[in-house]
Each structure stands twice: as C-alpha cells, then as structure tokens.
Amino acid sequence: xxxxxxxxxxxxxxxxxxxxxxxxxxxxxxxxxxxxxxxxxxxxxxxxxxxxxxxxxxxxxxxxxxxxxxxxxxxxxxxxxxxxxxxxxxxxxxxxxxxxxxxxxxxxxxxxxxxxxxxxxxxxxxxxxxxxxxxxxxxxxxxxxxxxxxxxxxxxxxxxxxxxxxxxxxxxxxxxxxxxxxxxxxxxxxxxxxxxxxxxxxxxxxxxxxxxxxxxxxxxxxxxxxxxxxxxxxxxxxxxxxxxxxxxxxx
Numbered sequence: 001x002x003x004x005x006x007x008x009x010x011x012x013x014x015x016x017x018x019x020x021x022x023x024x025x026x027x028x029x030x031x032x033x034x035x036x037x038x039x040x041x042x043x044x045x046x047x048x049x050x051x052x053x054x055x056x057x058x059x060x061x062x063x064x065x066x067x068x069x070x071x072x073x074x075x076x077x078x079x080x081x082x083x084x085x086x087x088x089x090x091x092x093x094x095x096x097x098x099x100x101x102x103x104x105x106x107x108x109x110x111x112x113x114x115x116x117x118x119x120x121x122x123x124x125x126x127x128x129x130x131x132x133x134x135x136x137x138x139x140x141x142x143x144x145x146x147x148x149x150x151x152x153x154x155x156x157x158x159x160x161x162x163x164x165x166x167x168x169x170x171x172x173x174x175x176x177x178x179x180x181x182x183x184x185x186x187x188x189x190x191x192x193x194x195x196x197x198x199x200x201x202x203x204x205x206x207x208x209x210x211x212x213x214x215x216x217x218x219x220x221x222x223x224x225x226x227x228x229x230x231x232x233x234x235x236x237x238x239x240x241x242x243x244x245x246x247x248x249x250x251x
Contacts, residue, residue: 107148123171
C-alpha cells in the first residue's frame with residue numbers, strides 16, 4: 001500500500017461485513033484514521049486499528065450524536081463512505097408499503113442523514129464522499145429488484161445533486177455501482193431464493209454467477225479498491241460520477 005489516505009479521517013457506515021468492511025480495512029491500510037460504524041457493534045470488535053461505534057443509520061438523533069462525537073475527537077472527516085444498504089427481493093406485487101419505506105429509509109435517507117450531520121464540518125477543509133449504489137436496476141433492469149432498483153437509482157440522483165451543489169466548495173461526491181459481489185448479504189439471498197424456488201444452493205449461486213459476463217462473482221476487496229481511489233487525491237478531477245465495478249454487466 002502507498003499511504004494514499006495518510007492523515008485523512010474517514011467515516012464508514014455498515015463496516016461490520018461485506019463491502020463496508022472491506023472499505024474500512026482498505027482505508028486503514030492506506031493510512032486513514034477510520035471511524036467504523038455498524039448497527040451490530042459486535043461485528044466491529046475484530047476490526048483492528050479502527051475506532052468503532054454502534055450506529056443505526058435510520059435514527060437521525062443517533063447519526064447527529066455520532067457526528068458531534070467524531071468531530072470533537074477527530075476533527076471534521078475528509079472522507080465519508082455510505083455503505084449501509086438492504087436488498088428487497090420481489091416485484092411490485094411483493095412490495096408492501098412497509099417494504100418500500102424500509103428500503104428507502106436504509107438505502108437513501110440514511111445517506112441524507114449522514115450528509116446533514118457531516119457535510120457542514122467537511123466544508124472547512126474539503127473531502128470526498130463515496131456512496132454505494134448498484135448496477136441492479138439503477139443502471140440495468142434486473143428481475144425482482146423493484147424497490148431495491150428504485151432506491152439505488154435514487155442514490156445516483158442524490159450523488160449527482162450533491163456533487164453539483166458542492167463542486168466549487170471542495171467536496172467531491174461519487175457513487176460506486178457494484179455488480180454481484182460475494183458477501184454475507186448475497187449468501188442470505190441465495191438461501192432465500194433456494195427456498196422460494198425449491199432449488200439447490202449450488203444452482204441458485206450459479207444463476208448469480210451466470211449473470212456476470214466476466215464469469216465470476218466480484219469480491220468486496222475489488223469494490224474497496226475503487227473506494228480508495230475515489231477517496232484519495234488521485235481522483236481529484238472526478239465528481240458526480242458512477243464508477244461501475246461490475247464484471248461487465250453494463251458494457
């Protein structure tokens with residue numbers, strides 16, 4: 001590693017597992033002071049060299065309290081990585097009002113809360129915001145991703161709006177759109193689909209692999225590599241964009 005984030009303070013949500021965990025670890029390896037948060041604080045216990053906090057990104061008061069604590073202890077962050085997310089499976093026929101609201105609360109409004117809490121302090125010295133969106137439905141229509149696709153399209157719109165508002169104020173805002181990534185979340189969806197469609201876990205996993213033109217699943221570390229680039233000064237002329245790390249799904 002080259003220390004591309006040395007001297008920078010980074011806040012990462014959903015750092016307990018999957019993409020969020022890989023991003024937190026990559027930021028640490030690149031020299032950042034990392035504030036790692038997760039709803040389940042137990043998942044953060046073995047995240048070495050990070051400053052860990054339990055955080056429910058659906059709770060505005062708790063997000064604001066975290067921001068106040070972080071800024072007091074570490075100063076304004078240079079990097080904000082919004083990784084919290086939820087994948088609702090199903091079409092409109094299987095999406096209740098509660099499903100819709102829950103999906104948007106976690107996938108979109110949580111980012112709004114983080115922006116409101118941290119951006120005022122970030123304006124003092126600038127920085128980079130990295131939002132995790134998705135290829136699924138937001139850039140390419142996929143079946144049974146009705147609510148999820150809508151939320152991730154919203155994340156892209158949110159990203160562009162933020163970038164436009166702060167482009168002359170020192171804050172860059174970009175989104176990563178992963179393809180299908182091996183993660184605990186994917187394992188849960190594979191298990192759910194196997195039960196729903198009476199298929200074997202092996203066959204369901206193959207279905208996910210087969211939709212990747214590259215012929216394999218991505219890794220959280222491959223997404224984290226993109227997040228490091230977006231967070232670092234190497235991408236200083238890059239803002240308001242989506243970075244597709246998707247194994248060729250959108251080519």
